[in-house]
Amino acid sequence: QVQLVESGGGLVKPGGSLRLSCAASGFTFSDYYMSWIRQAPGKGLEWVSYISSSGSTIYYADSVKGRFTISRDNAKNSLYLQMNSLRAEDTAVYYCARSLKYSGSYYSQYWGQGTLVTVSS
Amino acid sequence: QSVLTQPPSASGTPGQRVTISCSGSSSNIGSNTVNWYQQLPGTAPKLLIYSNNQRPSGVPDRFSGSKSGTSASLAISGLQSEDEADYYCAAWDDSLNGPWFGTGTKVTVL
Numbered sequence: 049q050v051q052l053v054e055s056g057g058g059l060v061k062p063g064g065s066l067r068l069s070c071a072a073s074g075f076t077f078s079d080y081y082m083s084w085i086r087q088a089p090g091k092g093l094e095w096v097s098y099i100s101s102s103g104s105t106i107y108y109a110d111s112v113k114g115r116f117t118i119s120r121d122n123a124k125n126s127l128y129l130q131m132n133s134l135r136a137e138d139t140a141v142y143y144c145a146r147s148l149k150y151s152g153s154y155y156s157q158y159w160g161q162g163t164l165v166t167v168s169s
Numbered sequence: 170q171s172v173l174t175q176p177p178s179a180s181g182t183p184g185q186r187v188t189i190s191c192s193g194s195s196s197n198i199g200s201n202t203v204n205w206y207q208q209l210p211g212t213a214p215k216l217l218i219y220s221n222n223q224r225p226s227g228v229p230d231r232f233s234g235s236k237s238g239t240s241a242s243l244a245i246s247g248l249q250s251e252d253e254a255d256y257y258c259a260a261w262d263d264s265l266n267g268p269w270f271g272t273g274t275k276v277t278v279l
Binding site: 153 | 171200201202204206208213214215216219220225257259261266267268269270271272273
């Protein structure tokens with residue numbers, strides 16, 4: 049069965065950095081788009097970033113552009129999110145999700161359990 | 170702020186039909202398909218409806234989706250206590266060139 053397990057969350061000071069990882073299993077990782085989606089405490093969902101199966105296509109939300117970098121290692125079935133210059137407003141649960149993209153649609157079929165990132169001094 | 174607007178809350182008694190709306194524009198719902206996610210308290214979101222009205226395997230047929238113009242709806246018929254959750258619509262936006270979630274609707278079973 050499809051499993052996505054995030055790790056790397058924690059408490060970091062404003063301006064600091066953190067690297068999130070997502071270990072995938074139960075499917076052919078290299079066949080799928082992958083996404084990072086976050087949810088601030090008590091708030092709604094926000095698509096942070098996605099990466100195509102080969103890594104050639106990458107999307108970032110304006111709120112993280114220039115500060116976050118998504119990457120993947122298909123040989124290790126792993127997805128990453130490097131987060132730099134972190135701000136208080138980046139505090140959220142970060143979910144890794146397996147996604148599908150085709151003309152006119154983008155959606156995430158499977159989600160991990162999430163990892164909490166807290167940015168605070 | 171989101172480009173997709175949902176009512177903050179909806180409610181019904183067990184067995185009732187509840188409908189949640191999702192309002193967008195020509196650059197998102199008007200030209201792309203709509204997906205719906207269910208988030209039970211304390212858990213990760215789950216895909217409920219994709220491509221406007223398709224249910225993934227395992228999703229009860231009590232849940233149905235529809236789209237008309239620049240709006241979409243999720244209907245829950247035969248409301249059950251376990252349906253109490255947050256529901257989010259989502260769609261690709263051509264102008265912003267990315268996927269977007271709606272503002273979310275909390276469904277309460279009275």
